[in-house]
Amino acid sequence: MCMVILIQQLRFVIPLFGLLLAGTARAEVVELKLPSGIVATAEYRPGKPSHPAVVLIHGFLQTRNFPLIAALTTDLADSGYTVLAPTLSLGVNRRAKSLACEAVHTHTLEGDAAEIAAWSNWLIGKGHKDIVLVGHSVGTSQITVYLATPRYPQPKMALLVSMSDNDNSNWAYNRDNYMAQARKKIQSGDKSIDTYALSFCKKYVATPQSYLSYTQWDRSRVLKALKASSTPVYVLLGRNDDRMNSDWPDKLKASGINVTLMEDTNHYFEGQSEFKLLDDLEARLKSLIKTR
Amino acid sequence: MTNQHPGKHRSLPTISAYGAIFIALVLLLLGGITVISLYQLDSSHKLIHRNFQTAARQELQQALQALQTEMLYSSQELASWDEARQNLSDSTYYIYWRESRALSAGVMRRTPDALALFDKSGSPLSKTATVDIPPKPPSLTPEIFAVKHDHRIMLYSLFPIWGDGAQRELLGYGSLGVDLLKAWQSGQGLNHIHQASLELDVAEGVSVSLPQLGVTSSGNQPNSTAWKNC
Numbered sequence: 001m002c003m004v005i006l007i008q009q010l011r012f013v014i015p016l017f018g019l020l021l022a023g024t025a026r027a028e029v030v031e032l033k034l035p036s037g038i039v040a041t042a043e044y045r046p047g048k049p050s051h052p053a054v055v056l057i058h059g060f061l062q063t064r065n066f067p068l069i070a071a072l073t074t075d076l077a078d079s080g081y082t083v084l085a086p087t088l089s090l091g092v093n094r095r096a097k098s099l100a101c102e103a104v105h106t107h108t109l110e111g112d113a114a115e116i117a118a119w120s121n122w123l124i125g126k127g128h129k130d131i132v133l134v135g136h137s138v139g140t141s142q143i144t145v146y147l148a149t150p151r152y153p154q155p156k157m158a159l160l161v162s163m164s165d166n167d168n169s170n171w172a173y174n175r176d177n178y179m180a181q182a183r184k185k186i187q188s189g190d191k192s193i194d195t196y197a198l199s200f201c202k203k204y205v206a207t208p209q210s211y212l213s214y215t216q217w218d219r220s221r222v223l224k225a226l227k228a229s230s231t232p233v234y235v236l237l238g239r240n241d242d243r244m245n246s247d248w249p250d251k252l253k254a255s256g257i258n259v260t261l262m263e264d265t266n267h268y269f270e271g272q273s274e275f276k277l278l279d280d281l282e283a284r285l286k287s288l289i290k291t292r
Numbered sequence: 293m294t295n296q297h298p299g300k301h302r303s304l305p306t307i308s309a310y311g312a313i314f315i316a317l318v319l320l321l322l323g324g325i326t327v328i329s330l331y332q333l334d335s336s337h338k339l340i341h342r343n344f345q346t347a348a349r350q351e352l353q354q355a356l357q358a359l360q361t362e363m364l365y366s367s368q369e370l371a372s373w374d375e376a377r378q379n380l381s382d383s384t385y386y387i388y389w390r391e392s393r394a395l396s397a398g399v400m401r402r403t404p405d406a407l408a409l410f411d412k413s414g415s416p417l418s419k420t421a422t423v424d425i426p427p428k429p430p431s432l433t434p435e436i437f438a439v440k441h442d443h444r445i446m447l448y449s450l451f452p453i454w455g456d457g458a459q460r461e462l463l464g465y466g467s468l469g470v471d472l473l474k475a476w477q478s479g480q481g482l483n484h485i486h487q488a489s490l491e492l493d494v495a496e497g498v499s500v501s502l503p504q505l506g507v508t509s510s511g512n513q514p515n516s517t518a519w520k521n522c
């Protein structure tokens with residue numbers, strides 16, 4: 001009798017378990033050899049053909065395993081979207097972990113954008129025509145550079161989460177002096193590394209080219225690039241995000257960019273904010289689902 | 293009338309003679325006891341010395357095994373470190389990384405005294421950074437060995453660094469060096485061994501394998517080692 005009841009209860013659980021297994025079984029780590037010879041990796045989850053493919057770009061020096069990116073990867077894949085979450089190589093073959101501020105940084109913002117383009121082309125090669133770029137934090141700067149580069153296949157939509165305010169006092173600490181120092185080095189052909197400050201890194205060890213590539217994309221350049229982009233761009237910001245100056249949302253809106261400001265949300269969209277973010281993303285992505 | 297036999301007269305030993313005999317016997321007895329005691333003392337001393345030597349050998353073996361385990365862990369940590377792989381892909385900033393970053397990053401369980409990376413052919417990434425590079429070309433089989441070098445005993449590990457988990461793409465090789473006595477001094481130290489007395493019975497620069505140092509996989513004591521006085 002007990003066994004019968006148990007089996008009756010399990011008949012609901014077993015298919016759910018099967019679904020869970022089916023979902024996880026489809027996830028695979030794919031590799032892409034870049035023109036530099038470095039091998040980049042990404043998590044690839046093929047979804048429904050009717051749904052667009054979503055490329056998720058992590059934040060500064062992080063990997064695809066960053067909690068918010070990992071959660072969005074699972075959630076969007078479970079909703080039927082094809083998801084590609086690359087770990088930007090930052091010049092490291094098969095980079096597996098977040099890169100320390102004190103490591104030698106030779107990567108550039110333009111190089112990061114080129115890597116996103118390589119992954120977009122990889123997806124196109126797999127038959128995905130509709131691509132949406134979703135970036136978090138500095139991942140949004142890389143997407144901005146991508147959108148500003150006409151030779152890259154332009155996405156159907158770009159969703160910029162916790163978009164970088166590159167004039168924020170933390171991000172741009174001592175920027176003018178450091179930029180002058182880096183420019184002077186480049187002019188004299190000096191490629192030696194120096195310690196700068198960038199984003200959350202108080203000691204950022206980089207080549208002058210690497211440092212300048214990130215800092216020369218200041219607010220005005222970013223806003224100009226987004227304004228000029230033919231791709232619909234949506235920005236999602238947390239009201240409690242301490243990585244932006246308070247006027248950043250208004251500056252974005254003044255440039256004609258669609259901005260959603262979420263209450264009780266910080267830079268990382270932690271806790272309940274993650275669900276609100278997912279709902280918002282899915283609501284926007286639904287418009288790209290083909291109904292035939 | 294007395295019956296006298298002058299030819300058969302016997303004079304009894306005097307008391308002095310008895311005393312002398314007694315003293316001689318006592319001395320003989322004491323001498324015997326002393327000899328036996330000294331023999332036993334010597335045997336005990338030899339036994340203690342033997343036990344002490346055995347304990348010292350065991351301690352040396354255990355200390356070497358512990359260091360070997362730590363070096364194997366550290367080698368794996370270096371081999372899987374993104375920054376090491378970065379340098380093997382582009383060695384432009386290798387010297388800076390090696391001198392200023394690698395040894396202080398805290399990535400490895402034990403901070404080594406020496407670190408070097410080699411390209412696929414086994415050549416050091418930097419020809420100028422030759423200090424503490426092991427005097428032996430690396431091979432695909434990871435190995436640990438000791439070398440007497442400038443009055444120090446350096447324990448080196450040499451290991452391949454792969455670009456992928458399947459170990460199909462060889463990027464190069466890594467090497468870690470640890471000053472043996474310094475490592476033991478900074479740790480718990482040795483109880484049965486006077487560290488200054490430890491010396492390898494080999495010429496400078498000659499590599500000595502772990503079994504030659506007394507580290508055996510079976511845990512048994514080897515018959516002879518490369519140590520002096522061991």
